[in-house]
Amino acid sequence: MSTTTNEILEKLKSITLLEAAELVAQIEETFGVDASAPVAGGFVGMPMGGAGAPAEVIEEKTTFDVILEDVPSDKRVPVLKIIRNLTSLDLKEAKESITSLPKAIQQGVSKEDAETAKQQLEEAGAKVKIA
Missing domain, CATH: 3.30.1390.10 (Ribosomal protein L7/L12, C-terminal domain/Adaptor protein ClpS)
Incomplete structure (x- = not known):
């Protein structure tokens, strides 16, 4: 992956589920696409949460x-x-x-x-x- 792609991916890892849902809505509006529609060669294997947003894993703090x-x-x-x-x-x-x-x-x-x-x-x- 390119440096830009890696930077974007790292930023995506730090956003909340609500922010991710808003991002998906903005991408759909800006590019005129539907993130819920299947696309050949798209994001295969990416776990999805509600509203087409990436699933957020919440770990319970133990210490x-x-x-x-x-x-x-x-x-x-x-x-x-x-x-x-x-x-x-x-x-x-x-x-x-x-x-x-x-x-x-x-x-x-x-x-x-x-x-x-x-x-x-x-x-x-x-x-x-x-x-």
């Missing part, structure tokens, strides 16, 4: 990151204690982790572990998100 977004200055000590309990960081490393925020405190953990860590950190006064 999560716990990201510390903000720690009020009066809540630093309780948050440090929680961070040290959740991780293997020593006191110096834990202090460094709350000085340059946002900072991932845990990475690649299960949803349950991420929720538990978030709850503990929020109870100590931190602002946390799970990504």
Whole structure:
């Protein structure tokens, strides 16, 4: 395939199902074609979703990151204690982790572990998100 074709294909991989459906409609209108009509030598083997758009494969996320977004200055000590309990960081490393925020405190953990860590950190006064 040519470089241009590869670039277009990579861009197509990043669009949503709704955007793909809109793209198909625009192509049909611009070129006066019907994407649902069979064409000899067309896109053979391409999985199709609704409305003639490429099927989008959605993978369920299984690992999560716990990201510390903000720690009020009066809540630093309780948050440090929680961070040290959740991780293997020593006191110096834990202090460094709350000085340059946002900072991932845990990475690649299960949803349950991420929720538990978030709850503990929020109870100590931190602002946390799970990504």
